[in-house]
Amino acid sequence: MKGTDMSSTNPLTTTEPVPGPRRGPDPAAFLDVRDLRIHFPTDDGLVKAVDGISFTLERGRTLGIVGESGSGKSVTSLGILGLHRREHARVSGEVWLDGEELISASPERVRQLRGQRMAMIFQDPLTAMHPYFTVGAQIVEAYRVHHRVSKAVARKRAVDLLGRVGIPQPAKRVDDYPHQFSGGMRQRAMIAMALVNNPDLLIADEPTTALDVTVQAQILDLIRDLQEEFGSAVLMITHDLGVVAELADDILVMYGGRCVEEGSAQTLFRRPEHPYTWGLLGSMPRVDRETRDRLIPIKGTPPSLINLPSGCAFHPRCPYQGRDGIPCRTEVPSLAQGSDHGVACHIAPAERRRIFAEDIAPAL
Amino acid sequence: MAPADGRPMDVTNYILRRVLTSAVLMIIISMVTFGVFFMVPKLAGTNPAELYVGKQATPADVAATARKLGLDQPVTVQYARFAKGLVAGRDFDDGPNKTHCDAPCFGYSFRNDRPVWPLLLDRLPVTISLAIGAAIIWLIGGVLAGVISALRRGGALDRTVMVLALAGVSLPIYFTGLLAQLVFVHTLHWLPGGEYVNFADDPAGWAGKLFLGWVTLALLYAATYARLTRAQMLETVGEDYIRTARAKGLRERTVIAKHAMRSVLTPIVTIFGLDIGSLLGGAILTESVFGLPGIGRLSIDAVNTKDLPVVLGVTLFGALFIVLANFIVDLLYAVIDPRVRLG
Numbered sequence: 001m002k003g004t005d006m007s008s009t010n011p012l013t014t015t016e017p018v019p020g021p022r023r024g025p026d027p028a029a030f031l032d033v034r035d036l037r038i039h040f041p042t043d044d045g046l047v048k049a050v051d052g053i054s055f056t057l058e059r060g061r062t063l064g065i066v067g068e069s070g071s072g073k074s075v076t077s078l079g080i081l082g083l084h085r086r087e088h089a090r091v092s093g094e095v096w097l098d099g100e101e102l103i104s105a106s107p108e109r110v111r112q113l114r115g116q117r118m119a120m121i122f123q124d125p126l127t128a129m130h131p132y133f134t135v136g137a138q139i140v141e142a143y144r145v146h147h148r149v150s151k152a153v154a155r156k157r158a159v160d161l162l163g164r165v166g167i168p169q170p171a172k173r174v175d176d177y178p179h180q181f182s183g184g185m186r187q188r189a190m191i192a193m194a195l196v197n198n199p200d201l202l203i204a205d206e207p208t209t210a211l212d213v214t215v216q217a218q219i220l221d222l223i224r225d226l227q228e229e230f231g232s233a234v235l236m237i238t239h240d241l242g243v244v245a246e247l248a249d250d251i252l253v254m255y256g257g258r259c260v261e262e263g264s265a266q267t268l269f270r271r272p273e274h275p276y277t278w279g280l281l282g283s284m285p286r287v288d289r290e291t292r293d294r295l296i297p298i299k300g301t302p303p304s305l306i307n308l309p310s311g312c313a314f315h316p317r318c319p320y321q322g323r324d325g326i327p328c329r330t331e332v333p334s335l336a337q338g339s340d341h342g343v344a345c346h347i348a349p350a351e352r353r354r355i356f357a358e359d360i361a362p363a364l
Numbered sequence: 365m366a367p368a369d370g371r372p373m374d375v376t377n378y379i380l381r382r383v384l385t386s387a388v389l390m391i392i393i394s395m396v397t398f399g400v401f402f403m404v405p406k407l408a409g410t411n412p413a414e415l416y417v418g419k420q421a422t423p424a425d426v427a428a429t430a431r432k433l434g435l436d437q438p439v440t441v442q443y444a445r446f447a448k449g450l451v452a453g454r455d456f457d458d459g460p461n462k463t464h465c466d467a468p469c470f471g472y473s474f475r476n477d478r479p480v481w482p483l484l485l486d487r488l489p490v491t492i493s494l495a496i497g498a499a500i501i502w503l504i505g506g507v508l509a510g511v512i513s514a515l516r517r518g519g520a521l522d523r524t525v526m527v528l529a530l531a532g533v534s535l536p537i538y539f540t541g542l543l544a545q546l547v548f549v550h551t552l553h554w555l556p557g558g559e560y561v562n563f564a565d566d567p568a569g570w571a572g573k574l575f576l577g578w579v580t581l582a583l584l585y586a587a588t589y590a591r592l593t594r595a596q597m598l599e600t601v602g603e604d605y606i607r608t609a610r611a612k613g614l615r616e617r618t619v620i621a622k623h624a625m626r627s628v629l630t631p632i633v634t635i636f637g638l639d640i641g642s643l644l645g646g647a648i649l650t651e652s653v654f655g656l657p658g659i660g661r662l663s664i665d666a667v668n669t670k671d672l673p674v675v676l677g678v679t680l681f682g683a684l685f686i687v688l689a690n691f692i693v694d695l696l697y698a699v700i701d702p703r704v705r706l707g
């Protein structure tokens with residue numbers, strides 16, 4: 001590994017003046033994302049898919065990023081991996097991985113880290129695996145880019161991992177093509193491919209959306225077990241609060257490319273303070289209760305990322321908008337850190353807690 | 365071959381099915397072709413026997429020939445004899461002399477006084493040389509141009525290639541061919557004129573004589589390939605599995621040359637097979653423009669001299685060529701796209 005050319009961008013020396021709304025430099029954090037912005041210039045205008053996201057994540061911990069479709073979750077994860085092409089996307093901010101800044105690093109350096117130290121499980125394993133190569137060949141390839149080993153050794157490793165993720169008869173199935181696998185098996189194979197290099201950071205982008213409920217639970221268990229075994233940091237991306245409820249230590253709620261609420265999973269489930277999070281909780285199907293008919297979807301549609309609503313981007317859909325003369329339409333609420341978590345809303349903290357305790361919690 | 369469960373069976377099955385389809389197709393095509401050639405003289409109001417005996421013959425001669433050749437028989441009987449000839453050979457008895465035509469008997473040319481099949485075989489090397497050379501040029505040139513164009517989308521190179529491609533498909537062979545010949549052979553003298561020579565006798569002369577034919581013919585197809593490759597590449601690089609390939613940390617070179625190209629080539633192979641089949645048409649024009657003595661020339665000469673058996677033979681041979689090319693493409697396709705084998 002080349003370390004010398006990185007010494008000039010040591011996080012401790014270069015990040016002293018910290019602009020933007022975010023926590024101070026946190027040298028201990030394994031993954032430290034600071035004020036990440038990813039904008040796409042298009043014919044219709046500038047798409048601000050991610051607009052100032054910050055978070056940290058430690059090894060062995062799981063951060064859940066939650067939000068509706070189009071809130072910028074996938075764009076964020078691809079941004080961390082450096083997978084946005086420079087011609088299409090304007091990326092700014094900082095992504096520190098184990099003390100190394102990636103946004104300003106050379107593409108070649110980021111490529112070396114990709115798949116090796118940070119790996120990704122994609123949303124739809126049918127389209128995310130190459131239809132013309134066998135599952136084994138695709139895993140072998142992922143291993144051999146980063147390890148100088150013979151094909152036979154890599155193949156043994158592929159069979160090994162397929163077995164570990166629960167694929168029966170891995171020595172046989174390794175030569176199958178993706179279309180010969182069932183959806184759940186494909187997702188397992190995808191996980192095997194992501195884990196083949198023992199990555200320190202595993203990003204799972206909606207790893208279970210394409211699967212039925214029982215298989216979903218199995219896959220989530222698998223990810224949890226593997227995380228315990230490998231001790232990796234996991235970024236779990238989903239629009240399903242149920243998924244993060246089971247897995248995440250911390251949760252970040254995204255709306256329109258920004259963070260509206262963040263905190264520990266306990267806090268966010270017990271004392272959520274943002275009206276959007278309340279909406280997400282209200283629209284969450286719960287297996288333990290018969291709430292099917294009490295499912296309350298958030299009214300309205302996700303915002304346009306080209307012309308984000310002024311002030312608080314959630315205001316056109318928010319039932320508390322403008323209440324007591326708060327400036328929802330004109331001022332962007334900053335992500336204020338309370339005692340136990342951060343919330344971006346103009347309603348006063350005490351009032352938010354009161355509304356939740358009196359109006360929201362009983363209905364959930 | 366990876367020893368995966370059930371795979372060899374799939375492949376054998378697949379090949380058997382294709383062989384069968386191709387054989388049935390061939391039989392149907394031979395029937396239709398034969399039917400058409402049986403009908404044409406009838407519709408034109410001529411007795412087919414006239415075409416065999418020449419203009420000076422008396423009506424009695426014509427009738428006698430018709431009887432001896434079985435041209436007065438119903439079409440089914442004639443086809444049966446023709447089909448038997450293809451498989452087992454047959455005898456032609458036109459009165460004074462009896463002629464044997466070995467299998468595969470595509471007919472007998474009384475004008476050339478030879479069976480059609482050896483006539484075709486004589487000309488085949490020229491046509492094959494022309495076709496294969498052109499195919500190599502257009503395949504490599506077209507695909508390369510398309511890939512570069514797609515990767516440099518919107519740039520000057522991309523625009524140049526696409527304009528050339530447009531010119532390539534819209535200009536007829538007669539125009540580009542004659543122009544090229546005028547410039548490179550007659551004005552600049554960079555390439556030899558004169559007769560076609562065999563590869564074995566003079567490889568340089570052979571290539572020199574064929575060169576313009578290759579390029580002219582290739583230009584016609586290369587344009588289509590460049591555009592198809594470009595479109596296919598642009599679509600493929602947007603696929604999820606290309607993103608996965610990058611996420612693994614593969615070098616961009618590998619992502620394009622291995623992962624993207626594998627998908628891009630699949631439709632190219634299909635089109636290539638169809639084009640190889642239809643190449644005979646392009647070859648006919650090209651051969652006549654550049655004075656190459658191939659099958660194209662043979663068929664043009666045969667049409668001019670109303671040598672019906674040769675025309676029928678060339679047509680059937682061309683059809684066989686197309687069916688064969690499709691068969692090979694189907695096999696190739698199964699190798700390239702593993703999903704096809706199960707379908």
Ligand SMILES: Nc1ncnc2c1ncn2[C@@H]1O[C@H](COP(=O)(O)OP(=O)(O)OP(=O)(O)O)[C@@H](O)[C@H]1O
Nearest residue numbers: 040047049068069070071072073074075076239305
């Ligand atoms: N390359 C791009 N060019 C322009 N806009 C883009 C590009 N990539 C993503 N976007 C836009 O960015 C927004 C956020 O997309 P993203 O895929 O991150 O959403 P998501 O939160 O992952 O949603 P989902 O739950 O549907 O996966 C979308 O509106 C999308 O149209």
Ligand code: SF4
Nearest residue numbers: 312315318328345346
């Ligand atoms: S700032 Fe206003 S509009 Fe935004 S969530 Fe809070 S109350 Fe609703």
Ligand SMILES: [Mg+2]
Nearest residue numbers: 073074123205
């Ligand atoms: Mg997504």
